Amino acid sequence: MAETNDLQAHGMSLPWPDRKSIYMLRGGSRFGFDANQDYQMPADEWNAIKANPDAIKPILSWFVNDHYTNQLPRLLTLERYYQAENDIHFWRSDKAPDRADNRITSGLPRYITDQKVGYQFGNPLKFAYSDPDNPDDSGEDIVNAIAAFNDAVDEPYHEKVMSKNLNNTGRAYELTYVKQGTNDLALRAIDPAHCFVVYDTTIDLNSLFAVRYYMVKFMETTTYYVEVYTNSNVFYYTSTDSPNGEYTLTEQSPHFFGTVPITEYKLNDERLGAWEPKLDEIDAYDKSISEMSNSQEDFNNAILVISGDVDDEDDLDNAIPLTDVAGEQVTDSEGNPIYKVDSINPENRILFIKPSIIDNLNGGPTIVPTTAEYLTKELNAQGWQTYNDRLLADIHKDTNTPDVTDQNFAANASGVAMSYKLWGSDQERATQQSLYTRGIKRRIRLLATYWAKTSLIKSADEAEHVNPSYTPNLPKNDNEVITNAAVLLKTGAISNQTFWEAVESATGVKPDGEEKRMKDQKAQDKQDGLDYMDKIDGSDQDKAQGGVSDGEDDSDRPTGGTANKPAPKLGQTV
Known part of the structure; x- marks a missing residue:
């Protein structure tokens, strides 16, 4: 589009x-x-x-x-x-x-x-x-x-x-x-x-x-x-x-x-x-990568330069008679006309070339070897790569954009090393977030004005107390995040709420949801404990009423051993 x-x-x-x-x-x-x-x-x-x-x-x-x-x-x-x-x-x-x-x-x-x-x-x-x-x-x-x-x-x-x-x-x-x-x-x-x-x-x-x-x-x-x-x-x-x-x-x-x-x-x-x-x-x-591509393609389609004669007598239809300065047909020593070939078929895989023979005035012929070679220009691949690398490095540096293909941008780099590589990005982001927050604050004021008129909120002035917070999307080690947060929680330096917020990126559960899950889990554990105590009380009552079996299998217990029965409650005698 x-x-x-x-x-x-x-x-x-x-x-x-x-x-x-x-x-x-x-x-x-x-x-x-x-x-x-x-x-x-x-x-x-x-x-x-x-x-x-x-x-x-x-x-x-x-x-x-x-x-x-x-x-x-x-x-x-x-x-x-x-x-x-x-x-x-x-x-x-x-x-x-x-x-x-x-x-x-x-x-x-x-x-x-x-x-x-x-x-x-x-x-x-x-x-x-x-x-x-x-x-x-x-x-x-x-x-x-x-x-x-x-x-x-x-x-x-x-x-x-x-x-x-x-x-x-x-x-x-x-x-x-x-x-x-x-x-x-x-x-x-x-x-x-x-x-x-x-x-x-x-x-x-x-x-x-x-x-x-x-x-x-x-x-x-x-x-x-x-x-x-x-x-x-x-x-x-x-x-x-x-x-x-x-x-x-x-x-x-x-x-x-x-x-x-x-x-x-x-x-x-x-x-x-x-x-x-x-x-x-x-x-x-x-332009650089385009011209390099052009050079490679032109190299594959290079011009064939031939100096001398070509043995292509079978292609006389495309041949042109060789004439002297007077316009008369030139012949060889046997009187046969000499032709020059006007075109070369590029589809032929083999080209036969022959030396040129020039008759001198003293009667001795001069033989000039015929050559065939492709006309190409030398490609300085290393210089081209250096030029491109310099351009890319300047673009990444001046836009504060990390080059993740850089060999020094390793996945196993320490957090401190990664912070230095993102230093420029963080400085730029700090300024941009300030400007972006201005826009978001204006957005919230627009919303609050409308909500106050529809009585959804108490006052449009509440918008002034709402602030956005940003979390950079960085590569992270979930195990390290959870371990560090757990250590802080154990020392009492942070609250449960802060702990849940810290590990949200790893668990995928929002703090409010985590709090509800914890409450539900505690309620369930408490109910399980009450159910177990009720079961114990019921077993003791059965025994007092005539030794009704407690439902446990004692067949594998050694002779003289004590039958399976619940542990005594605090204050009871065994």
């Missing part, structure tokens, strides 16, 4: 509009000056028109046109690279038609993105409630509401999609909305190539409105849908000419989130993708 269903937009993302004039690694900026700018406008101008859908149209048209023209090409280019549709596929190499011209992509962008997504969000987020001003407040209502909501929208997968968009394009968007015909909230990641937020001009950068636009082609009709989300309403427009054409309002409806329900996340303050600064090296690596 292409990164977009808009063919015009796809073409705008290619290095040049004309595929036959594409060059790689040339001077100048890869993207335009306005390719990654934040959108802003004065709040008073927006507030004056935000309730009037007709007055919004000119503002909307300008922003959509700017985004479609200046920002969309960059976003689609980055999404192309993630799908291994790199610029090498559109490179003008100026090679002859009979030369090998392979275009091989490395897949590095996908590798880097997937590594970072798995590392940061491979383990689900945890949401905890803590009110420092009221330690007795457990926030049970909002904690339960968030847990139910996360289950309903598959929140762990949603975070992975958001992280993929962030690492690819440097930005991600999510829409919080109410499912049609219900009161249930939902969450959806929006393609960064078709969404943007406009902020006010204050230092706080408050959201004024957000826009989502996309194209739908049904049969022979192409329609652009444009949605505008304000702090209180959603306006739905359509356009048949272009995304910034003549808009027709088709619907408008209120929402109850109290602010713009589309949240923008940033990977970093510059909104750069995880591997975007290394696009030059990625292109260089693609």
